Amino acid sequence: MKDINPFILGRYENEKYFCDRENEIDRLRSSLKNQRHLTIISPRRLGKTGLILHFSNIIKKEKNIHIFYIDLMHTQNLEQFIKTFAKSIIGKFDSKVTQLISSFSKIVKSLRPSITIDPMTGKPTIDINLQADYSAETSLEEIFTYLKTHKKKTIIAFDEFQQINNYPEKGTEALLRSQIQQITNTTFFYSGSRQHMLTSMFGDYQRPFYQSTDFLNLGKIDRETYKKFIREKFEDGKRSIDTIALELILDLTEEHTWYVQFLCNKLYGTNSKKIDNQLVIETLLNILKEQEFIFYNYRNLITAYQFDLLKAIALEGLVKMPTSKDFIHKHRLSAASTIKTNLDSLVKKEMIFANEEGYKVYDVFFSQWLKRL
Numbered sequence: 001m002k003d004i005n006p007f008i009l010g011r012y013e014n015e016k017y018f019c020d021r022e023n024e025i026d027r028l029r030s031s032l033k034n035q036r037h038l039t040i041i042s043p044r045r046l047g048k049t050g051l052i053l054h055f056s057n058i059i060k061k062e063k064n065i066h067i068f069y070i071d072l073m074h075t076q077n078l079e080q081f082i083k084t085f086a087k088s089i090i091g092k093f094d095s096k097v098t099q100l101i102s103s104f105s106k107i108v109k110s111l112r113p114s115i116t117i118d119p120m121t122g123k124p125t126i127d128i129n130l131q132a133d134y135s136a137e138t139s140l141e142e143i144f145t146y147l148k149t150h151k152k153k154t155i156i157a158f159d160e161f162q163q164i165n166n167y168p169e170k171g172t173e174a175l176l177r178s179q180i181q182q183i184t185n186t187t188f189f190y191s192g193s194r195q196h197m198l199t200s201m202f203g204d205y206q207r208p209f210y211q212s213t214d215f216l217n218l219g220k221i222d223r224e225t226y227k228k229f230i231r232e233k234f235e236d237g238k239r240s241i242d243t244i245a246l247e248l249i250l251d252l253t254e255e256h257t258w259y260v261q262f263l264c265n266k267l268y269g270t271n272s273k274k275i276d277n278q279l280v281i282e283t284l285l286n287i288l289k290e291q292e293f294i295f296y297n298y299r300n301l302i303t304a305y306q307f308d309l310l311k312a313i314a315l316e317g318l319v320k321m322p323t324s325k326d327f328i329h330k331h332r333l334s335a336a337s338t339i340k341t342n343l344d345s346l347v348k349k350e351m352i353f354a355n356e357e358g359y360k361v362y363d364v365f366f367s368q369w370l371k372r373l
Helices: 022-033 048-059 078-089 097-107 136-148 161-166 172-180 195-203 223-236 243-252 257-269 277-290 292-301 304-316 325-330 336-348 364-371
Strands: 038-041 065-071 111-117 124-130 153-159 186-191 214-217 352-355 358-361
Touching: 022 038, 022 048, 022 186, 022 214, 038 048, 038 195, 048 065, 048 153, 048 186, 065 078, 078 111, 078 124, 078 136, 078 172, 111 136, 136 172, 161 172, 161 195, 186 195, 223 243, 223 257, 243 257, 243 277, 257 277, 257 364, 277 292, 277 364, 292 364, 304 325, 304 336, 304 358, 304 364, 336 352, 358 364
Parallel strands: 038 186, 038 214, 065 153, 153 186
Antiparallel strands: 111 124, 352 358
């Protein structure tokens, strides 16, 4: 049997390669059962998308529930949103291509689905074309009407939902909110990688989505649970890993899901039968060397002072009071007012993450690289 690297990167495989999140799955189930919309908030690369796809995999086994995962990352305007939304749901209620075209077209008259053949795979795919009298408001209303015609419970999971803030069309939030308010058989999950934007969308009383959902703050996976998962995956591949090496992996990656997976993937790929401290350090240094050109590019995107501030925060790990005299003096930084301006700029560029605990460098590997300069 082929030796498969169990530390999957960039996609969801199945429950065998998914670690924990049982409490979070219970929260998603509760939202579905009680018809409460839910907003999932967490830093980037902590596993929001994986959680949704894992829940989707579980739900698909239940015959009376439909779930649609819709990634809005690459949508640039309302027209692209509507096309992406329509393509994601069409055909999921009906088993035959002719049935889905017929049932969709009877209700959604402003959009015209068509079947094309993918030249790479040879498989049929569905495309959405706009009618001449296309109207965004009408099309959304028709799509939601199409959803209402199906009696089964439905989940719509919008990933990178904050992207709608970047659309040139004004009033997109209000337009969507008005339609979502009128549908009763569908639960909506919202998630995204820009926390401050999502928090504003759902927490600002002047915004259309204000207090329209519950919140799930996705934290890190329990350390002991993660250690057990990592050890089992290495042992399943006939590799041993000692406890000190396990602790070091989680320390170096700050228990941040994507970085844990990446480092473990690299360690597994060495084909070493014994994973120890020395191999962990060597592998991390190789990763930093491989990504060094990216880190130098980060450096070129910011000012020299902002880079010094990044280094200072990386050395501290977590900074509660970056404008304090002690922090400024220790790292030979300038005035507190200058720090505040540069902090805001680095947070906006998502190079620094800020929460109630303090400030830290967003990219864990970049942080490790900065410490070693």
